[in-house]
Every structure is written in structure tokens, then in C-alpha cells.
Amino acid sequence: MSRHAGARAIEVLPRQLEPRSGAVRAGQQRHRERVAGGGARLYVADDDDKERVPGVPLLGVVSRGLSVVGDVFALGLDTARASVRRPFAAREVLEQFWFVVSVSWIPAILVAIPFGAVIALQLGTLTVQVGAQSFTGAASVLAVIQQAAPIVTTLVIAGAGGAAICADLGSRRIRDEIDAMRVMGVSPVQRLVVPRVIACIGAAVLLNGLVSVVGVLGGYFFNVIVQGGTPGAYLASFTALAQIQDLYVGELKAVIFGFIAGVIACHRGLNTAPGPKGVGDSVNQSVVVTFLMLFFVNFVITTLYLQLVPGKGA
Template identity: 80%
Template sequence: MVRAGARAIEVLPRQLVPTNGAVRSGAVRHGGRVASGNATLYVADDEEHDQVAPPRRPSALTRALNQVGSLFALGLDTIRSTFRRPFAARELLDQFWFVVSVSWVPAMLVAIPFGAVIALQLGTLTVQVGAQSFTGAASVLAVVQQAAPIVTTLVIAGAGGAAICADLGARTIRDEIDAMKVTGVSPIQRLVVPRVLACMGAAVLLNGLVSVVGVLGGYFFNVVVQGGTPGAYLASFTALAQITDLYVGEIKALIFGFIAGVVAAYRGLNTRPGPKGVGDSVNQSVVITFLLLFFVNFVITTLYLQLFPGKGA
């Protein structure tokens, strides 16, 4: 019902009147609907507007679950698009070289103190309990299984992943991603897949480098600083270590590299408009990657220790 003092505004705009004076059939039909009262009218009151309930905003839990679901969906789409053709081999090589070039020096510099701290801490503990001969095995296994994959992927996420997120975020706010979709080019196959594979390959290769540097750093500090025996250090390592320890470290690096690449791509493709949106996405990608890495590392380590018990267990 139209109240007194209210203005009735027609939803359909008025038809243009032809210059020759003819009457358009659409104008006749529209006039008939208005005269019969079947036309939809919008009532606006100059003094008081009708109170319309705003749409309910999803709860924080719902938004979090939606984000998690979207992240998993992107990961599955990335795996599926990896086996499609055409494959962006040139883009993969460029991204791989970029990730390795910005990550290998920081990874080695971080691996040295990691190996040293583990060797010094375990060396002090084994001296207190009278088990100095097991220092080498404990420190090397800790570096190969735990420290090396974590350090490698943290550096990749902080250097290469942040750059990937910023690149995709800048493309998103410039509407390049939407333009690719309009032209029939899949952004996931063209942009996301090469970057994720580059992070995985770089993580596997750098994990081996970080493992060697960490083991050498632990050996140096244990033998030189704490006065350990080189022979006992190496003998305990070869006596208790097994080849599956190296395999689990490489598998961790492969999975962690996939997580770092997918999270960086997801935040880049869902960037809010403006430079601040790109900066927030980069920050969120690094933080989310760190949290996921430690959680997934706990799960993999638990499963490995249950399925492949160590020697003498």
C-alpha cells in the first residue's frame, strides 16, 4: 500500500519517445501494466524509510570453514591441473630458478645455527646421563628428520612464497586473473601449477643441502667446542640411522613445499583490492604456512614413528 506523502517510482525506466511521433509497442504494454496495477512499484518516503533487516553475516566459524574448504579445493584443482596439457614448462623453470635463487643462501645460513644448537643441547644432555656415544646419532637424526625440512620450507615460504603471493595478488587487483578466465585460459593451470611445482622441487633439493650443512655444523660444534670424539660421533650415527630417515625428510620437504605453494597462491588469488590488500595477503600466507607446517610435521612424524620404529625398538 502506498502511504500518503510517499513517492511512487517505477522500476522500469520510461521508454524513449521516437522522434517521428510513432508509439512504441513496448511503451503501450508498459502503460497497460501500470494502469492495471500489475507493475512493481518502489515506495520511497521522504521523511521515514522502511526498516529493512540487513543480511546476516556468516559467523566466524562459518567463514573459517569456508576458507579451509576453498584452500583444499585449490589444492585438489592444482593436482588435477598438473596432468593437463598444455604444460607451462617455461614458466616452471623460471619460477624454480627464482625460488632457488632467493632461498638457498638463507637456508644454509639458518641451517648452521640449527645444527649447532641441536648438537650443543644434545651433547650437554648426553654428558649428564653418561651417553656421550649417542650424541652423533641423536643430533644427526634430529637434523635430517625434523630441522632440515622445517628450515627449508620456512625459508621458501618466507622468500619465494611471499613473492609468489605478491605477484598473484598484483595480478588479481589489476583484473588480469579475470581477464584470463574470460579468454578461456585457466589461471590455475597457467600460473598456480608452475609455482607450486617450483616450490616442491626447490624444497626437495634444498632439503638435501640443508641436511648436509646442518650435519656438518653439528659435527663441528660437537667435536671442536664440546670436545667430542669424531669416531664416536660418526659411529653412533651409522649404527642407529637408517635410510628411511632420509626418505621421510625428503617426503616432508615435498609435502611442505606443496603446502607453501598452494597457500601462497590461494592468498594471492583472493587478495582484497589495493596495495594494503596485497600486503595483508603476503603476511597471511606466511603465517598460515608456518602454522600448517608445524601441524603437518607433527602428524607425519607420529605416523612415521608408529609405522617405522627405530633400530633396537
């Protein structure tokens, strides 16, 4: 059969019947919206909830922002609930944990050294000016343990491991693997999100201790060598004012920050727009949103800690 004969043999299906009134059926409209939007999205409110109010564009932006916050919060609750439910993907947790740690520990160390040095140099200069040089060790060490170490650790995890997690889930999303898992009765949250969030939490806790040690050693070196501080005074002031609760609050921040970084990365990956551009946009959004959330949550935790836990000797 020739090419033209084969082309003539193709039967053209008739178009779907349309009502005489011209009305569009609700199912047909939802299908058009799904096709235009690249398919159904996980943890995203319906488009009806995101309509702009005529003449009030700011209200529409606020509404969409609150909707996204609610979606992230819902995913976090589902992740916490699914983490204690069987089956538990232990192998996937170990693989993701090793991946996050392997791509994060070297950048974390390289960032912790100048971070601790800058804090020690700045505080050392200030304490010399006010005549309180003997308290340089306590101020710099507490600043590293309570503030710098959790923030640096989670920023590195979000920028390296979180971006990779978001890109991985986004690629699965545009290849329809997430929808295929749901059709087969497999929960994407339990199979994909929970192992990655737990891996981010474990990596944040371990790397927080490493960054704390490196930051304290870097601050000690620069204070003693560069500024001519006294080693004994540096260590004595630290042991006189620091308490074990300071280490606890640093580790607690690492747990909370790791959870936030993992949930936001997974949320943006599961709600990636179609195409490679959608994956790139989701990665950028996950990193930026995680950074903003970390600084806000760090402010809240630090304020509550300073108000509720009295300082040593107070």
C-alpha cells in the same frame, strides 16, 4: 566550443528504473556486493555462507575459517588435477623454480648452520649429563634430517619465494589480469598456480638435502670442536642407529611442505583484496598460515612415522 559549452553538451543518462514496491532485484544486489568487495573472488565461498549468527560471533568466525580451509583444499585438488593435464608450462616451471631457489638457498644455509649447532650443543650437554655421550651423533643427525631440515627449508621458501609468489599473483589480481585470463578461456590454475606449486616442491626437495648436509656438518663441528666430542664416536653412533627411511621421511616432508607453501601462497594471491594494502595483507596471511600449517602437518607425519616404522635394532 568553450569549456562551458562542452560541459553542457554532455548528456546525463537517466537512472535505472526501480520497481514501485521498492524491492531490490537479486542481480542488482549481487552487482552491488561485487562492486563493494572489489569483484568476484576465486575459491571463496559466497557471502551468504559467511553470515554471522546473531548473538553467536564465534560461530561466524568458525564458519568463515572452515570455508577458507575448504577453499584451500579445493585449490590444492584443482592444482593436482591440472598438473597432469596438457598444455604443461615447462618454461614457466623452470623460471619459477630458478627464482625460488635463487632467493632461498643462501638464507637456508645461514639458518641451517646455527640450527644444527644448537641441536648438537643441546644434545651434547644432555648426553654428558646422563652418561650417553657416544649417542650424541645419532641424536643430533636424526633430529636435523627428520625435523630441522624440512622445517627450515620450507619456512625459508614460504618467507622468501612464497611471499613473492603471493605478491605477484595479488598484483595480477588487482589489475584484473586473472579475470581477463578467465574471459579468454585460459585457466589461471593451470597457467599460473601449477608452475609455482611445482617450483616450490622441487626447490623444497633440493634445498632440503642441502640444509641436511650443512646442518649435520655444523652439528659435527660444534660438538667436536666446542664440546670436545670424539669424531669417531659421533660418526659411529650415527651409522649404528640411522636408517635410510629417516632420509625418506625427510624428503617426503619436503614434498608435502613445499606443496602446502605453494598452494597457500597462490590461494592468498588469487583472493587479494583491492589496493596495495590488500596485497600486503595477503602476503602476511600467506606466511603466517603456512607456518602454522607446517608445524601441524609435521606433528602428524612425525607421529605416524614413529608409530609405523620401527627404529633400527628394535
